Amino acid sequence: YFNDNTLVFLDGHFVKPEQASCSVYAQSLHYGYAAFEGLRSYSTTAGIRIFKAKEHYERLHYSCQAVGLPLAYTVEELTALTYELLELNRLSDAYIRPLVYAGEPNMGIKAPATSNLFIAAWEWGKYLGDQCLRLMISPYERPNPKAVPIEAKISGHYANSIVASSDAKMKGYDEALLLDMHGFVAEGPGSNFFFEKNGELYTAPAGSILQGITRATVIELAREAGVRVHEQFFRPEELLEAEGAFLTGTAAEVVGVSSIGEHVFRKPYADTIGAQLAQQYTALVTGKAAPHLLST
Numbered sequence: 341y342f343n344d345n346t347l348v349f350l351d352g353h354f355v356k357p358e359q360a361s362c363s364v365y366a367q368s369l370h371y372g373y374a375a376f377e378g379l380r381s382y383s384t385t386a387g388i389r390i391f392k393a394k395e396h397y398e399r400l401h402y403s404c405q406a407v408g409l410p411l412a413y414t415v416e417e418l419t420a421l422t423y424e425l426l427e428l429n430r431l432s433d434a435y436i437r438p439l440v441y442a443g444e445p446n447m448g449i450k451a452p453a454t455s456n457l458f459i460a461a462w463e464w465g466k467y468l469g470d471q472c473l474r475l476m477i478s479p480y481e482r483p484n485p486k487a488v489p490i491e492a493k494i495s496g497h498y499a500n501s502i503v504a505s506s507d508a509k510m511k512g513y514d515e516a517l518l519l520d521m522h523g524f525v526a527e528g529p530g531s532n533f534f535f536e537k538n539g540e541l542y543t544a545p546a547g548s549i550l551q552g553i554t555r556a557t558v559i560e561l562a563r564e565a566g567v568r569v570h571e572q573f574f575r576p577e578e579l580l581e582a583e584g585a586f587l588t589g590t591a592a593e594v595v596g597v598s599s600i601g602e603h604v605f606r607k608p609y610a611d612t613i614g615a616q617l618a619q620q621y622t623a624l625v626t627g628k629a630a631p632h633l634l635s636t
């Protein structure tokens with residue numbers, strides 16, 4: 341994630357990672373009480389561009405607000421700081437990780453009056469690789485949305501993600517697919533899920549998922565291409581009729597799924613809508629296609 345020349349942003353300054361320290365009594369560390377984002381920048385035909393910076397930083401504001409974590413920077417300030425960070429680190433194609441946390445020594449369980457902001461960036465390949473994935477329906481469900489604001493990107497929620505993902509890997513699969521508390525298919529530990537049936541796409545609606553920015557982009561791309569996209573609840577049994585599936589996320593981008601449990605999709609991934617959308621997504625983020633879909 342860093343080398344001798346790396347600089348990170350911490351509370352108003354660009355510093356070396358080893359200077360960016362945090363108390364072991366920090367509230368965020370003990371309670372998972374922090375909000376974060378994951379963005380990507382790309383070398384595009386118009387220079388280095390962060391894909392949908394506005395949407396990501398608006399979601400960071402939403403996440404902070406959802407748990408009462410103060411955030412003292414506007415979307416515009418956060419975006420400008422991130423471009424500065426990329427430039428200082430001479431990065432073009434990078435993954436960017438902003439974290440808003442309560443770093444003061446505080447063992448209380450009450451929202452703090454102030455927060456810290458950390459932003460780091462590094463080169464990171466497609467998070468789940470390029471190969472089609474073998475998923476497993478996880479025995480771990482997504483957290484109950486009545487217990488935590490699950491549509492916010494809160495650090496503590498990722499204990500659920502890590503447990504589900506590690507369990508799937510331990511059982512010989514590439515990744516987990518989590519159901520919601522009602523038994524409907526929700527999403528992956530760090531990505532949204534789509535399946536294809538009769539030339540149409542299906543994905544879980546808002547409720548128990550993180551409403552992915554890649555998910556929204558892919559829905560737009562599909563609709564532009566005349567593909568119907570249904571945002572509706574579905575059960576794992578319905579996946580037996582699916583012809584293909586894929587996951588979406590900023591880090592993972594668009595990645596194919598070859599099987600779920602014992603069910604192997606018959607259609608080769610290269611022939612699926614997902615494979616086409618993966619290409620269109622790359623063209624979009626690198627500025628080679630459909631610029632009107634780029635809001636920032």
Ligand code: PMP
Pocket residue numbers: 378527528529530531532549550551552553554555588589590591
């Ligand atoms: N769901 C979860 C649980 C995630 O962590 C992520 C990654 N941020 C996503 C979905 C995909 O969201 P996005 O496309 O905005 O990166």
